[in-house]
Amino acid sequence: MTTDAGLHTVMLMRELALSAGYAGILRAAAELRLADALGEAPATVTELALEVDADPEALARLLRALAVHGVFAEDGQGRYTHTEMSRLLRADAPRSMLYMVLWATEPWTWALWGRLAEAVRRGGEVFGEVYGKDFFTHLHEDAPDSAQVFDRAMTQSSVMSARMVAEMLDLDGAGVVADIAGGQGYLLATLLERHPTVRGVLFDLPKVLLNPDPRLAEGGTLAGRARLVPGDCRESVTPGADVYVLKNILEWEDESTLRALRNVRAAARPGAKVVVIENLVDGSPEMKFATAMDLLLLLNVGGRRHTKDGLVGLIGQAGLEVTDLRRVGPYLHMIESTVPGA
Ligand SMILES: C[S@@+](CC[C@H](N)C(=O)[O-])C[C@H]1O[C@@H](n2cnc3c(N)ncnc32)[C@H](O)[C@@H]1O
CATH class of the missing domain: 1.10.10.10 (Winged helix-like DNA-binding domain superfamily/Winged helix DNA-binding domain)
Incomplete structure (x- = not known):
């Protein structure tokens, strides 16, 4: 009954x-x-x-x-x-949250969710089979509207967290801060406005940098202190910054995450600070969102939302020395590390 x-x-x-x-x-x-x-x-x-x-x-x-x-x-x-x-x-x-809503429900998401069982069996992404290319290549080569929605959604979610990150990130004594995979640069612009003597590098894929935050673009209020550097952080990153920020990028399969971290380590001078900012899956106050996002990352890039120990472990494996782990607001964690050998 x-x-x-x-x-x-x-x-x-x-x-x-x-x-x-x-x-x-x-x-x-x-x-x-x-x-x-x-x-x-x-x-x-x-x-x-x-x-x-x-x-x-x-x-x-x-x-x-x-x-x-x-x-x-x-x-x-x-x-x-x-x-x-x-x-x-x-x-x-x-x-x-207009673009966040559009991004989370873009046509490619519908095509992938139906294949979750397959991704779970395999333990890897299904995006390549559906679209014939990896996620970001497809966005930039075949789906410019979706790419624009993605970039705007990232900027809208950065608006929520940039001020909190800027309040917590100690840039005392830093000359140059590089935001690796920094999207359109909302966070970098926020950091530069708060620290008038610091210069900045915005590093991201070439197409993303065609449409940067207006403050960083030519003629913008911060253009004189900012450099836009196109590239693939799985290949190499800009050398010589004092502080490297990597926010919501280390969400691939572990091999790519390690490659990006090792490239930062190789590009940075000894003693430079590397700051990883991520939504972690353990202890998240929004477990329904965090666990579903974790699986969306499995579907599109074979990636994940990390646990605290998992991410700290990868940063260590890349040869960086973790010095601090703190919460930034309700959803993010900031893990600071240094490049050894200073
Ligand atoms: C989830 S978004 C985060 C953007 C920004 N850091 C933020 O927190 O708003 C990931 C960013 O990584 C960039 N990206 C993806 N693959 C990359 C690569 N191989 N090299 C450099 N940037 C990459 C994307 O273009 C996008 O801007």
Whole structure:
């Protein structure tokens, strides 16, 4: 006989099984730019449908599904208003997550999740088989829109953490800081603004550097103190910086992670500081997100979200001496190490 508790469990399982649908619902809101279409005043579905060029009846169903999750609210008179969640989908929100939502639901993610069992059997990525190239090569050669979504999503998530990282990172006495795989450079720009005598190097894949943070770009407020260096950190990195930052990049299979760390060690002078900043999977306050992201990394780059011991171990294996491990805000850890031989 089914008990009440059993029924609850059945409902949880049904919801979990349909969670791809929830992601799809959220993506539709982002693609339609619904949050930008709705201003401060409540709007009817008909008004919104006109604004985003949608079928009113279908849009009513989408809005009802979104409101169940707290994304938009219905005011009891058939009009919709913003909620704290729906405001995060506005392009101009201070903590906008528009591109984060688009990135996490890009077409390539749908193609990969269906092959998770295969990736688990194999213990490696499936991206190459689906798209014929590795993840970043595919993005940059075949999917420029998706690449742009990716870069913007990384910048939006950096906005959340850059200030905290800048507050914690001691750059006293440093002349040059290099952000390896630093994306569009939001974190580097934040560091340079905070430390007016420090110069910076932004190192990333060539296509990413075509569209840097405006402060670092030619004519930008920090351009005189910043160098943009295109390259592949699995091949080599810019030599001679006093501090190397690697944030959310050591998420490949361990061989590539070790190669990148060893390249940093080879490029840095003895005594230089190497700062690795990552979301760790153990002790994360958001285990549902962290464990799913860990598996998305398995699917697309054969990589992982590390445990504390796992990442510290790899940094040691690369010949760096770990000196400190601290939390940065609720989601990130900062592991400081030095290049031996000073
Ligand atoms: C997850 S994002 C993190 C970006 C940035 N560090 C941040 O925290 O916002 C990973 C970055 O690594 C870059 N990347 C990937 N493979 C790389 C490689 N082989 N060499 C240099 N950069 C690479 C990507 O272009 C992307 O900007």
